[in-house]
Amino acid sequence: xxxxxRDFTKxxxxxxxxxxxxxxxxxxxxQTSGRKVGYCIIxxxxxxxxxxxxxxxxxxxxxxxxxxxxxxxAAQIAEKYGVPKSSIYNYENMDxxxxxxxxxxxxxxxxxxMHAEYTIRSAKxxxxxxxxxxxxxxxxxxxxxxxxxxxxxxxxxxxYRCHYETTNLRAVKLIRDxxxxxxxxxxxxxxxxxxxxxxxLDKPLxxxxxxxxxxIYCLNATRYLTGEExxxxxAYAFSNPLDPRFKTVEENVSWVTKFPSGVVASCNTxxxxxxxxxxHVYGSKGWIDVNPAFVYDGLRLTxxxxxxxxxxxxxxxxxxxxxxxxxSKEADHFSNCILHNLEPKTPGExxxxxxxxxxxxxxxxxxxxx
Amino acid sequence: xxxxxRDFTKxxxxxxxxxxxxxxxxxxxxQTSGRKVGYCIIxxxxxxxxxxxxxxxxxxxxxxxxxxxxxxxAAQIAEKYGVPKSSIYNYENMDxxxxxxxxxxxxxxxxxxMHAEYTIRSAKxxxxxxxxxxxxxxxxxxxxxxxxxxxxxxxxxxxYRCHYETTNLRAVKLIRDxxxxxxxxxxxxxxxxxxxxxxxLDKPLxxxxxxxxxxIYCLNATRYLTGEExxxxxAYAFSNPLDPRFKTVEENVSWVTKFPSGVVASCNTxxxxxxxxxxHVYGSKGWIDVNPAFVYDGLRLTxxxxxxxxxxxxxxxxxxxxxxxxxSKEADHFSNCILHNLEPKTPGExxxxxxxxxxxxxxxxxxxxx
Numbered sequence: 001x002x003x004x005x006r007d008f009t010k011x012x013x014x015x016x017x018x019x020x021x022x023x024x025x026x027x028x029x030x031q032t033s034g035r036k037v038g039y040c041i042i043x044x045x046x047x048x049x050x051x052x053x054x055x056x057x058x059x060x061x062x063x064x065x066x067x068x069x070x071x072x073x074a075a076q077i078a079e080k081y082g083v084p085k086s087s088i089y090n091y092e093n094m095d096x097x098x099x100x101x102x103x104x105x106x107x108x109x110x111x112x113x114m115h116a117e118y119t120i121r122s123a124k125x126x127x128x129x130x131x132x133x134x135x136x137x138x139x140x141x142x143x144x145x146x147x148x149x150x151x152x153x154x155x156x157x158x159x160y161r162c163h164y165e166t167t168n169l170r171a172v173k174l175i176r177d178x179x180x181x182x183x184x185x186x187x188x189x190x191x192x193x194x195x196x197x198x199x200x201l202d203k204p205l206x207x208x209x210x211x212x213x214x215x216i217y218c219l220n221a222t223r224y225l226t227g228e229e230x231x232x233x234x235a236y237a238f239s240n241p242l243d244p245r246f247k248t249v250e251e252n253v254s255w256v257t258k259f260p261s262g263v264v265a266s267c268n269t270x271x272x273x274x275x276x277x278x279x280h281v282y283g284s285k286g287w288i289d290v291n292p293a294f295v296y297d298g299l300r301l302t303x304x305x306x307x308x309x310x311x312x313x314x315x316x317x318x319x320x321x322x323x324x325x326x327x328s329k330e331a332d333h334f335s336n337c338i339l340h341n342l343e344p345k346t347p348g349e350x351x352x353x354x355x356x357x358x359x360x361x362x363x364x365x366x367x368x369x370x
Numbered sequence: 371x372x373x374x375x376r377d378f379t380k381x382x383x384x385x386x387x388x389x390x391x392x393x394x395x396x397x398x399x400x401q402t403s404g405r406k407v408g409y410c411i412i413x414x415x416x417x418x419x420x421x422x423x424x425x426x427x428x429x430x431x432x433x434x435x436x437x438x439x440x441x442x443x444a445a446q447i448a449e450k451y452g453v454p455k456s457s458i459y460n461y462e463n464m465d466x467x468x469x470x471x472x473x474x475x476x477x478x479x480x481x482x483x484m485h486a487e488y489t490i491r492s493a494k495x496x497x498x499x500x501x502x503x504x505x506x507x508x509x510x511x512x513x514x515x516x517x518x519x520x521x522x523x524x525x526x527x528x529x530y531r532c533h534y535e536t537t538n539l540r541a542v543k544l545i546r547d548x549x550x551x552x553x554x555x556x557x558x559x560x561x562x563x564x565x566x567x568x569x570x571l572d573k574p575l576x577x578x579x580x581x582x583x584x585x586i587y588c589l590n591a592t593r594y595l596t597g598e599e600x601x602x603x604x605a606y607a608f609s610n611p612l613d614p615r616f617k618t619v620e621e622n623v624s625w626v627t628k629f630p631s632g633v634v635a636s637c638n639t640x641x642x643x644x645x646x647x648x649x650h651v652y653g654s655k656g657w658i659d660v661n662p663a664f665v666y667d668g669l670r671l672t673x674x675x676x677x678x679x680x681x682x683x684x685x686x687x688x689x690x691x692x693x694x695x696x697x698s699k700e701a702d703h704f705s706n707c708i709l710h711n712l713e714p715k716t717p718g719e720x721x722x723x724x725x726x727x728x729x730x731x732x733x734x735x736x737x738x739x740x
Contacts (some may be wrong), residue, residue: 180643182642184622184640184643185622185624185640185643185645186638189555191555191652193654234604234626235604236604236627236628236634237634238632238633238634240632251632252554252555252632252633253634254626254627254628254636255626255636256604256605256624256626258606262609262621264608264622264638266557266626266637268557268652270555270652272552272554272654273554273555273652273653273654273657274656274674275555275652275657282561282638282643282644283643284563284642284643286644287644287645364604
C-alpha cells in the first residue's frame with residue numbers, strides 16, 4: 001500500500017481514536033526486549049531533567065549523550081547518568097553524534113526557536129528525534145522538520161505528554177465509550193505568572209507567548225478529547241503595555257473553536273496569572289472534569305457519567321502516579337516505536353496541526369504569525 | 371455602638387456599594403418604614419414561586435395581586451399569599467391593575483417574548499416594573515420598555531439576582547479591593563440539559579436558546595466582575611440537527627469577549643448538557659472561583675488572594691444562605707428604590723446592554739438576531 005503524505009495525515013488522524021482506544025498503555029518493553037534506546041539530550045534545562053529522570057523508570061530508554069553550552073553542568077549530569085565524557089557535546093560539535101553508536105535518538109529540550117535547527121541537524125546525523133512542544137515557531141519550520149526526518153528515514157515524535165498519561169487517556173476513553181453521550185462543549189485553561197527573566201518572554205527564542213508554551217495544552221486537549229480537527233477558530237489577545245515582561249510576547253489569549261461535529265470549545269491562556277490547567281467536557285449524558293490536567297502529577301478526574309444500569313454515576317479518580325511518570329511513559333512509547341519500527345502516536349504531523357491552529361489563533365487575535 | 375445583626379449586614383455590605391455601583395445593599399426597610407410595596411405577579415411559573423416566597427422574608431414587599439391564565443392555580447396561590455379574589459387578573463383584563471391601589475409594582479415572570487408587552491402595559495397602568503431577565507427578545511423591545519417606563523414615570527428594574535447576592539458581591543468586592551491584582555482573564559459557563567417540552571425551546575416564546583436564558587448569567591458576570599463593557603465579541607454556535615429540541619433555538623454557544631482594559635473572557639452555554647454555572651477570575655496576584663455561582667443557593671467562593679501581609683492567602687467561603695434569599699434581596703432592593711425614589715442598581719439600561727451583546731453574539735455565530 002502506497003500512502004501519499006495527504007493520505008498519511010488523513011490516516012493518522014482517523015487512527016487517532018483507535019490509537020487512544022487501543023493503545024492506552026505504553027507497553028513496557030522489558031517484557032519483550034533487553035535493548036535500551038540511547039538518547040542524546042539536547043538542552044539541559046528543567047524539562048530535560050524530568051525526561052532524564054523519567055528514563056530511569058523505563059526498561060527501554062537510557063541517557064547516553066548530552067549537548068549543552070555549559071560544560072560543568074553537563075559533566076555533573078553525565079556523572080549522574082553514566083554518560084562518558086566522550087559523549088558530551090556542545091552546540092557546535094553536536095553533529096558528531098552521527099558517529100556515536102550509543103545514540104539512537106535525541107530529545108530536543110531547547111527554547112522553541114531552536115527546535116527546528118536541532119531536529120534537522122539530528123535527523124541529518126541519522127538519529128530519531130523526540131522534540132518538545134511546541135514543535136517549532138512556525139508552520140514552515142514544522143514542515144521542514146517533518147521533511148528532514150522523512151528524508152533521513154528517522155522517526156519524529158512530538159513530546160505531547162498528555163497523550164501518554166493515564167488520567168488524560170482515561171478521559172478520552174470515557175468519551176469514546178460514550179459515557180457522557182455526545183460531547184457538546186469544552187472549556188480549558190492553562191497559564192501561569194511568568195517570572196521576569198525567562199527565555200519564554202523573548203519572542204526570538206520562544207516564538208510566541210503563553211499560547212505556544214501552555215495554551216497549546218488546551219488546544220491539543222480539545223483535539224484529542226473530540227478526536228476532531230478545528231473547523232474554525234476565533235481569538236482575542238492582550239498584553240499589558242506597562243508590564244515589561246510583555247514587550248515581545250503576548251500576555252493573555254482567549255479563543256473559541258468550532259469542530260466539524262458541532263462541538264464548541266473555549267480556552268484561555270496567560271503568562272500574567274496563576275491558571276491551573278484543566279479541562280471540562282460537557283456531554284449530553286454527563287460531564288468530565290480533569291483538574292489539574294496538564295501538570296506533571298497529582299492529576300484528578302471527576303465525572304458524572306451514564307452506564308447501562310445508571311444514568312448518574314459519579315467518578316472521583318485522583319491519580320497517585322508521581323512525576324516523572326509522564327516522561328517515563330513518553331520515553332517508553334518512543335523507544336518502543338524505534339525498537340519495533342512503529343509510528344509514534346504523536347508524530348510531527350500532530351505537532352504541525354497545532355502550529356497551524358496557533359498561527360490561526362494569532363492571526364485572529366491580530367498578532368501576525370508566519 | 372450597638373449593631374444588630376441586621377445593622378451589621380447593612381453595614382458590611384454597604385462597603386460594597388462604592389465598588390459595584392452605588393447601592394449594593396438591599397436596605398431592610400422595616401427600620402425606616404412600615405409600608406410594604408405591593409407586587410402584582412404576572413405569570414405564575416417556577417421563578418414566580420421563588421419570588422413570591424422571597425417576599426415573605428422581606429419587610430418591605432408583599433404579593434397583592436396575580437395575573438394568570440389559570441384561574442384555579444391563581445386561586446390557590448392567592449389564598450397562600452392573602453390576595454383577595456378581586457386582585458386576580460387574567461392576561462386580557464390585567465390593565466385594570468391601574469385602579470388597584472394595593473399594587474405598586476409588577477413582577478414580570480413570563481416567557482421572554484412577553485416581557486416587553488407586559489412591561490409596557492404595566493407602565494401604562496402606572497405601576498413600577500421588575501422584569502425577569504432576559505429583559506426582552508430584541509434590542510428594539512428593550513429600548514421600547516425603557517421608553518415606556520420613562521414616559522409613565524415608573525421605575526424599571528431587571529431581575530439580575532446575582533447583583534444582590536452575597537457570594538457574587540463578595541467576588542466583586544475582592545476584585546475591586548485589588549485582592550487578585552489586575553484581572554487578566556475570566557472563564558464562565560452555565561447550561562443544562564433542557565427537557566423536551568419547555569417553552570424555552572420555542573423561539574417565538576423564548577426569543578433564543580440557552581444564551582438568552584442561562585448564558586446571560588455568564589455574559590452579565592463578565593461585565594460586573596470587570597466593571598467594564600465588552601469591546602469585542604466573537605462566537606460560535608451549534609445545534610444538533612437530529613435533536614428535535616433544537617428546531618428553533620440553538621443548543622450550544624461559545625464566545626470570547628475582549629474588554630477595553632484588555633481583560634479577555636471565554637464563556638460557554640448549552641441546553642444539551644449539564645453545565646454547572648461558575649466563573650473563574652484570573653488576576654495578576656491571585657484567582658477567584660465561584661462554583662456554583664448562579665443557582666439559587668449553595669454558592670461557594672474559593673480564592674487565592676494577596677493581602678498586605680501575605681501574597682498567598684487561600685479562601686474557602688461556602689454560602690449557607692438558602693433559597694429564596696436571592697429573591698428576597700432583589701425584592702427588598704426594588705421596594706426600597708420605590709419607597710425612597712432611588713434608581714435600581716440594575717435598571718432597564720443594564721438589561722439593554724446585555725440584549726445588545728446577545729445580539730452581537732448571535733450575529734457573530736451566524737444566527738440572525740434583530
